[in-house]
Amino acid sequence: MSSRVFITFLLVFITFNALALSLDQQLRLIINEYDLKSETCSINKDLINERLTPIGEIVFNTPVLSGNKDTSCSTCHIENKHLTDGLSISIGVGGDGEGQLRMSSGGIIVPRNSFTLFGRASSHYQTFFWDGKVQEVNGKIYSPIGEGYALGFGSTLAVAAVLPILARDEFLGLQSLTQSNPNLNQINEVYYGEKLGAANNVLRQIVSAPKDENSKKLAQALLEAGVKEPDIQTIGNSLASFIAKRVQQCQPTHWDKYISGESSALTDKQKQGAVIFYGKGRCAGCHSGSLFTDFKFHSIGAPQGEFGPYIHRQDIGRANVTYRLEDRFRFRTPPLIHVTKTAPYGHNGEFKTIEEIVLFHINPIPYFAENGWTSKRELLQYGKILSTRSEMLGFIDISTKEEMDELLQFLLAL
Ligand code: HEC
Ligand code: HEC
Structure with missing residues (x-):
């Protein structure tokens, strides 16, 4: 003290x-x-970008960027559970259902207790995750993928929000010698410094030739926002904007x-x-x-x-x-x-x-x-x-x- x-x-x-x-x-x-x-x-208004919010909403609520198409942010930050999942530790890819049902669904364990997202859009909230692996100090955002601002992220929340998309257990998908999904292979097999580039490639593949309804919606939202070359930074900024909008409805x-x-x-x-x-x-x-x-x-x-x-x-x-x-x-x-x-x-x-x-x-x-x-x-x-x-x-x-x-x-x- x-x-x-x-x-x-x-x-x-x-x-x-x-x-x-x-x-x-x-x-x-x-x-x-x-x-x-x-x-x-309280909300840092700078996080909100009306143009990007719809993009954030699609990524948050649908499994569009999930390797096995089974996980979204809303899997573990659930609307009716105060944006947490109510579990001791989270169950990511391969899981099914909510709450206790999910515990026995055979999904991969994300071995930490999920947070609510209320309060996270405050301008004073600059240290994210249980271990602070994303943190803004003296105008620099330290994170496992590099310095956030230099990479083009608009906020610390934007960097924190994209990390799950790059994580195998939370999003990318199950790894197996014979059955790994192609997104997983492309992003998982490169070192952290190159993950962003690899993830950008995957993102562009998804939206340039959209194969399912959610991918089509995402492609459309990016188009409407005037985003020509979609990248993970834009996704992060969009997620931050959506989260800020969502938690603004706090009582x-x-x-x-x-x-x-x-x-x-x-x-x-x-x-x-x-x-x-x-x-x-x-x-x-x-x-x-x-x-x-x-x-x-x-x-x-x-x-x-x-x-x-x-x-x-x-x-x-x-x-x-x-x-x-x-x-x-x-x-x-x-x-x-x-x-x-x-x-x-x-x-x-x-x-x-x-x-x-x-x-x-x-x-x-x-x-x-x-x-x-x-x-x-x-x-x-x-x-x-x-x-x-x-x-x-x-x-x-x-x-x-x-x-x-x-x-x-x-x-x-x-
Ligand atoms: C030395 C710093 C420290 C002090 C003093 C302290 N806490 Fe904590 N508290 C923590 C840490 C660190 C955790 C998380 C620990 C972990 O999960 O390993 C925590 C966890 C909690 C949680 C669980 C929150 C959650 O979301 O999981 C509650 C509730 C809590 N503290 C209340 C209190 C109360 C009430 C007091 C005063 C009696 C108190 N704390 C004093 C550091 C502190
Ligand atoms: C498999 C469950 C799971 C999924 C999917 C998931 N999260 Fe989380 N989220 C967690 C857990 C668990 C933590 C705490 C992890 C830690 O601190 O190490 C967390 C922490 C966070 C935090 C940090 C909050 C704080 O106070 O530090 C943010 C922000 C966040 N998640 C946003 C997202 C977004 C955005 C997505 C979608 C791109 C997402 N999460 C997908 C389980 C999940």
Whole structure:
């Protein structure tokens, strides 16, 4: 924790005690001190390009660019599931159906918990994915496909939005010696630096001689937008535009309303919970700012699931982007936007309820006592993960069930 934040905590805490302020007065102080804004539904208008939105909509909602024609963004960012998929970890190509049905459909596992897309079109949202593999720093967009602006992408969201299209498990299709689809072969078999070029070729093949209804629609939309040489950058910018338009229809939360001055938008319990969140609960040490994330990387020591993406089915999180030892098992602080609607929780969705993961921040032992050590691997390996837990978690001071209830009530307002 930065010393500034720590001193702020102390100051706010001491001031409250000294002045015995009312709950609302305490909260207004907190809101001012942390400069909290109602940002859940805020949109960077620059993302929206009316000409490109229809292109984004087709790519988002139809499997037009999917190698096996079975996956679209809306497979895992589902309209009636608050733009998540409701699963612990996602099922990509080869899968069928929604929700639990999809789990047993034989599809390929994308071993991370899917995010909602609300809040992602804010101009302050510049670090994407659980490991931050797409990130804008000092005017440069770092990403596995290269520097985003130099490549012609208009925003960080546009780069994040196209990565799934280049991924085998999410989009390209099943790989097999005899049956891989031609898109997969063309894009998968080149190194990252060349993937964009290969993907552009595939895209142009799809729209220059459209074979199915969706390809025809895409070709038509590109034509109407005046795009002569379609490329993945245009697709990314179109997806960003569509996502921004879609999440613009977001409803302000109770907390948004409270920030905007409506004091009756929260119950007294929720107000108590907010004071805990920003005070002795230390939640805002990481879930800070108007989007409830510092966009930094921390470890809470979450258990490894059965399907991590790296060697020995581990998920080492941020370390796979930076290759730094100290980043092992660290994940980007998840924004708590609409958190009650985005179960299950954690980078691999191991936690079914909010209460479970909040308790786990404080003390991981009850979780294992209740859920059992699901595998020998956990029993023998968990110490390594435990040792990476952020020190800040040790400062969380929630000592009664009432305080925990109030905190959880507050999260309902986000
Ligand atoms: C197979 C399921 C699946 C498909 C298909 C899919 N996503 Fe996702 N999406 C995920 C998962 C899982 C994550 C989190 C992955 C991670 O962080 O490593 C994610 C993360 C994201 C994020 C980052 C959000 C954040 O807060 O960092 C964006 C943006 C996104 N997806 C957009 C898209 C778009 C656009 C498409 C279609 C081109 C798409 N997704 C297709 C499952 C999917
Ligand atoms: C040290 C930084 C840190 C602090 C302090 C912290 N969190 Fe977290 N929180 C995280 C990280 C990192 C994750 C994701 C961990 C993972 O999946 O491996 C997370 C996950 C969560 C989630 C799940 C969100 C989702 O979408 O999956 C909730 C809810 C949550 N935290 C609430 C809280 C509350 C409430 C507090 C205060 C008691 C708190 N956190 C304190 C870093 C922190």
